[in-house]
Amino acid sequence: MTLEQWQDDPDPQTREALKAISRIVGVGGGAALGYLLHDSTGTVGAMAGEAIGTALERGVDRTMQFQVNQAGRMVSYAAEEARLSADELIDAADDPFRLSLLSQALSAAASTALESKLKVLGRLLVQGLLNEDQAKVDEARLLTAAIDEIERPHLRILNYITKPYDENHSEDERATADADLPPEAEIPPDAWTLDRLKKELGANRSVVQVVVGTLSGRILIRNYADTFGPPLPEVMQWTLTDPGKAVLQLFREAGEAAAGAPAPAHDERDPRHEGGDVE
Numbered sequence: 001m002t003l004e005q006w007q008d009d010p011d012p013q014t015r016e017a018l019k020a021i022s023r024i025v026g027v028g029g030g031a032a033l034g035y036l037l038h039d040s041t042g043t044v045g046a047m048a049g050e051a052i053g054t055a056l057e058r059g060v061d062r063t064m065q066f067q068v069n070q071a072g073r074m075v076s077y078a079a080e081e082a083r084l085s086a087d088e089l090i091d092a093a094d095d096p097f098r099l100s101l102l103s104q105a106l107s108a109a110a111s112t113a114l115e116s117k118l119k120v121l122g123r124l125l126v127q128g129l130l131n132e133d134q135a136k137v138d139e140a141r142l143l144t145a146a147i148d149e150i151e152r153p154h155l156r157i158l159n160y161i162t163k164p165y166d167e168n169h170s171e172d173e174r175a176t177a178d179a180d181l182p183p184e185a186e187i188p189p190d191a192w193t194l195d196r197l198k199k200e201l202g203a204n205r206s207v208v209q210v211v212v213g214t215l216s217g218r219i220l221i222r223n224y225a226d227t228f229g230p231p232l233p234e235v236m237q238w239t240l241t242d243p244g245k246a247v248l249q250l251f252r253e254a255g256e257a258a259a260g261a262p263a264p265a266h267d268e269r270d271p272r273h274e275g276g277d278v279e
Contacts, residue, residue, distance in 0.1 A: 067110035070118065074109035078122030082130060092129040097137050101128040104144045114151055116256035121147070123250065146218045147247055152258040153201065153211045158220065158248045159260040160200055161238055164190035173199075181235070191225070191237035212238065220244035 079086045093102040105125045109118055121144060128140030166174065166189040174189060177199040187193055198208045215221045221244050225237040240248070251259035 070112065071106045071109045074105060074118040074121045074125070076122075077119050078105075078125045081123060082126045089126070089129060097134070097141070098129050101125065101137065101141045101144060104141060104148070108144060108148045112151065114256070116251055116254040116259075117147065117150070119254040120250045123254075143243070143247065143250075146220060146243060147250075149214050149218070150220075150247065152256075153203070153207070154215055154220075155248070155251055155256060155258040156201060157197055157208075157211055157215060157238075158240060158244055159258065160197065161192045161221065161240055162248070162260070165192050165196055166190045169196075185235050187235060187237070192239070193235060193237060197238070215244070218243075220247055 075086050075089065079089045082089055084092075090102070093099045102125065105121045109121050112118065124140045124144050128137045128144075131137060131140075169177075171189075174196075177196045178185075178187060178193075180195055181187065181193075194205070194208060194212065197212065198205055201208055201211075203211075212221070216223070216238075219241055221238045222241050223236040224239045225235060248259055252261040255261050
């Protein structure tokens, strides 16, 4: 099945979810693009047909369809978990806090290609929409916001630092990873530093700094060497926070291999698995 066929013919559950979403956000044409790009007037979508070339217009259309389908799949997962129709689930967003959660979840789902993230967002959506305890609604909103930017590199790092560095690394490996540290640096053998994460992730320092910065900014990891003020970035030692553990567990339960879960079987509902690889 080609990408175009998958976009034009989503599975029945996703189609039902898309219809439910369209009731509240008016998804369609420029309005859908405007909604997903946070342009409530639809100006971006309206301009697309007038001011840009055919190729770029097609790119915008395909991107828009992808975003809407991803949001629909997330709602479909949520409705399945709640054992409700998509309409019944959407109707549960009946106050400003639950509507805010729904908006957060739709936006995060629209921008990810990670199937496990759609499942996690759907689970959090159910937790917030169907729970009478306002604290649980707030918790779902905070966790949804926390995972908005989380993708596979972030999950790999969260998974790495669940275990001491020296548990799976020899003294020679540690020496290689620490080669660029200042001579006076004294790093415990079990600690995860920026250079050790860089070596493990197989990425350059800038990429690791961006990923670690996102995780730290979301309070999913913290530097436990920060006792008497901020140390040099090279000697920061990272560990999971309680929210980080909760997020990692959610992705593991969703079957995300990057989070340390066993590789999941193909999702039978995903039409991309029915006709071969996506072109």
